Amino acid sequence: MDGYRTIVLSDSDGVTLWSxxxxxxxxxxxxxxxxxxxxxxxxxxxxxxxxxxxxKSSERPSLEVKHEAEGTHH
Known part of the structure; x- marks a missing residue:
């Protein structure tokens, strides 16, 4: 699946997404x-x-978080 590498900042000014x-x-x-x-x-x-x-269009977007600990390989 292709996508955009994204940096996301959540702060008191709101949410900003950066490439x-x-x-x-x-x-x-x-x-x-x-x-x-x-x-x-x-x-x-x-x-x-x-x-x-x-x-489904009725589903609310959610975040899927994938985390790989530093130094581990799968």
Whole structure:
């Protein structure tokens, strides 16, 4: 699945999404911004990949977090 490498900042000013190249992506992914605002505490920075998945249109967007601890390999 292809997506956009995204840095997400959740702070008192709101949620901002950035590309690795420093381009603001917030307007491209309003559902992600909303999900982060609802589910992520203020002050958190996320580094991940934004990818669209097939979901029923009535489903509320949610964040799927994949974490690999430093130094571990699967």
């Amino acid at each position: 690795r190249q420093g381009k603001e992506l917030s307007r491209l992914f309003p559902e992600l911004s909303s999900a982060v605002r609802d589910q992520v505490p203020l002050g958190v920075v996320l580094d991940g990949e934004e990818a669209k998945t097939a979901a």
